[in-house]
Amino acid sequence: MSDNKQKELKNYIEQYLKKEDGDSYLIAVLHKAQELYGFLSRETMEFVAQEMNIPTSTIWGVATFYHYFNLKPRGKYIISVCMGTACYVKGAAEIMGALKEELGIKEGETTKDMLFTLQEARCLGACGLAPLIMINGKIHGDLTPKKIAELIKEYRNKG
Secondary structure (H helix, E strand, C coil): CCHHHHHHHHHHHHHHHCCCCHHHHHHHHHHHHHHHHCCCCHHHHHHHHHHHCCCHHHHHHHHHHCCCCCCCCCCCEEEEEECCHHHHHCCHHHHHHHHHHHHCCCCCCECCCCCEEEEEECCCCCHHHCCCEEECCEEECCCCHHHHHHHHHHHHHHC
């Protein structure tokens, strides 16, 4: 853990511990920790546990219960492949396959260069653009496997 980030997290925790029910702010503290580090490492969770005087098992329980928290480092670009009905019918499985091949990873993994993390989404709510993916909140629709290769190349060039 970097000293500056650790100091910032410690100061953030101290704000909440001054309140009467400081331990009820655990989720807010974990959000801050993930914002600072990109994910919740064992070291980070142990630090939070120590600073908040909460058992590490409680921190782990909260971090694994909520889908929002990441326990592994994630790439710069998070790719969510929509697997909703409209996307699935229009070829989402082929899009996922093209991404796996192009990136050399499986669903739930991150590329070695830490650029891309690949995940599945149930529905991204843009059915008229099916099949589609979302990269860091930006929708890319009407996709084909060929367009996937071009799109990944574009993001790789951004770095």
